[in-house]
Amino acid sequence: MANIHYHFYPRTEPPPDFVTQIISAFEKHFSGISTVQLNKGLTSDEVLAKIRPDLIEIGFEVESGKTRDQKIERPVFYGEQGQPTLKYEIDAYHSGWRCGLEVEAGRAWMGNAVYRDLVQAMVMVQVDVLALAVPLSYKYKSSGRETSSSDFFNTRNVAEALFGHSRFTLPYKLLLIGY
DSSP, X not given: OOXXXXXXXXXXXXXXXTHHHHHHHHHHTHHHHOTTTSSSOOOHHHHHHHHXXXXXXXXXXXXXXXXXXXXXXXXXXXOGGGOEEEEEEESEEETTXXXXXXXXXXXXXXXXXXXHHHXXXXXXXXXXXXXXXXXXXXEEEETTXXXXXXXXXXHHHHHHHHHHOSSOOOSSEEEEEEO
């Protein structure tokens, strides 16, 4: 059995049925993307490349490279003639589920990519669920010695605070995935 971890927020609601399909895409490739089992983790682009065929199979439009025509964008604002005036990039999007997917790697926690993803999802049009995949363990060297950051558990603590607090309500649901 693969060891993908996940939580769905808010915790007062059951995950939608499609969550199992997203998790299966990660589980299928766990041995090749595992940040716990591999000596050195992959980049986010490398992880996305491994799961891309499975995501496409379940209906996602998936970033395929770094050129403009290979990127996936979601509108934030519309202007004259109904044309998007501001758009944010996202790794994958499923229009039927209104689900955006972001895969993060080395800079997920220490580079604050998690915060950027959480904030940008608040304003992207038609993103009702954000699936955010982060490393279970990000391994790196500090002062010449091996160390690691528990990115999934750190991100889970932020999600618990955001979705559990009574001061505000986020306009989307969150599927947090640890790989």
